[in-house]
Amino acid sequence: MSDHRILLIENPASLSVDLGRLRIRRDGFDDNFVPPKDIAVLCLHHYTIQISVQALRVLADAGASVLVTDEFHHPCAWLLPQVGNGDLVRRLRQQMALDSSVAKGKLWQAIVQARLSTQAANLRVLNRRGALRLERLAKEVQPADKTKCEGQGAKHYWAYLFDEDFKREKEGAGDAINSRLNFGYAVLRSMVARSLVMAGLNPALGLGHSNMENPFNLADDFIEPYRFVVERHVALGPSGEFDGKARKEILRFVEQEIKLNGAGYRLPAAINESVASFVRVLDGRGEYLQLPQDALLQRNEEYPWE
Template sequence: MGWRSVIISQPARLSVKNRQLLLEQETGVTATLPLEDLSVVVLETPRAMITSALLSELATHDVALITCDETHHPNGVLLPYLPHSRALRAMQKQLALTVPQKKRAWQSIVQQKLRNQGECLNRFLPGAGRFLFDQAERVRSGDPDNREGGGARYYFVELFGRDFTREQDDWINAALNYGYAIIRAAIARSLVGHGFLPAFGLHHKNQLNAFNLADDLIEPLRPLVDGLVRAQVRQGCDALITADKAGLAQLLYADVRMNAGVMNVLTAIEHMVESLGRYCENTMPVELDWPIILS
């Protein structure tokens, strides 16, 4: 599994040479990167050219290629095409999940998201996470009381201030959206690699969304992005700079705790998806494995 993320922010030509990514910039700078080392490539500049041969190699090596819009925010992702050896079986098991199974899985996801939000909040406001921990214990199957939504309203106000909303066009939201998009792409990459259909979610079911399942699984990891943004928030600035984006992409290598121990986010995503696979395969209860943010 790849371990390196690459952000292309300057005009460049990307191709493949000797089974490596060859980067050639207009300034004359060149660099090569082994394809097996890569996990995510972000094309941030509109002046990057990429060969079809490299696109094919990226897919073969299970690398997520992320494109960006004119505002330099991720808007698309190229994923490998069903590389799993038993993709049909994985899809059949996924689609066969019952409504109660989906509701129990969503309950588990929301509980861990609330706990992680509580841990994140306690870093900046000791004791403020108690409400979220309490809410996590009260989540029922399917979260019919929408404790996720209630927790989010409390959490974001405490974390970023009473005037903050997710609809604002500011640096905080730009950073949050960028960080979420990077992790979402990594989750989608892993889901496809394990034979899942990302469009079919456990809770999310937007017909215009090709990554509903990724949007389910990202929930416990969102507080990891929130914490970095809160720690590095820059007032009076709306646009992200290259250093901001690089820092957010590095979250893929931040440590979290899983049942198997402490590992980086990329590895944790693999464990998350594998646990979902076991959940789909078994009729008996199987524990889902979600990341725990380290305090």
């Protein structure tokens, strides 16, 4: 299972399998071959792309997820692997037991604290004002976030992260910043959901998110403390038109190194460790979630615009 490769295809192409490899065929170009095990997320970003059922099967067997976008560059469908874990029933029972326990509120408390802490760290790394308020809020979070610190923090954070005229829009956004954020979040969400499924967890049973119509509540929980990676990448990057070049550039957020429990992890490995810590809680082998609490380990020298 790959730890880091995101494959974006946004031109007419035909995808099939040749000798166990994913073959990408485009008119006027030589065929490209990619081992399925090297792919974490395959993003299909053109309406004429053709992919065989065999290719989908091979990708699923390798643990890759497939993300399909619509004409507005928004995700409209996922394919998540269902292999790799034979403990689905036991995990489901554990999640259902957790749903009515006191521990559930404490776990959500930890996630909200991590989200607020990483927001504050982003503001400091980016030389923005407002970090102290978020750091104080992180200390005030109660189990199940009864005082709604997450919502207070979000309102404060977005007021300082970008220009004062910026307004956060989750759906249907046409501006460059929101388009970048939403696209990056979608890929990050797919990575989190993939890690949950591969661990045998049901992504619909969330800790803080509980929308009855959302099949990925748990993914939306665990994406929270990792959103800062996308946000920092967007804040540091170019802000022009959200075209094909920009979509490829935004995917570089996956290369970042995360500080987790005092050690450095590549982003996918950090997500896997956070999910593994949740499994340990379910098994009674741990009490705490391993979550990022501060900014990226260091400023990435690969950013020419910093």
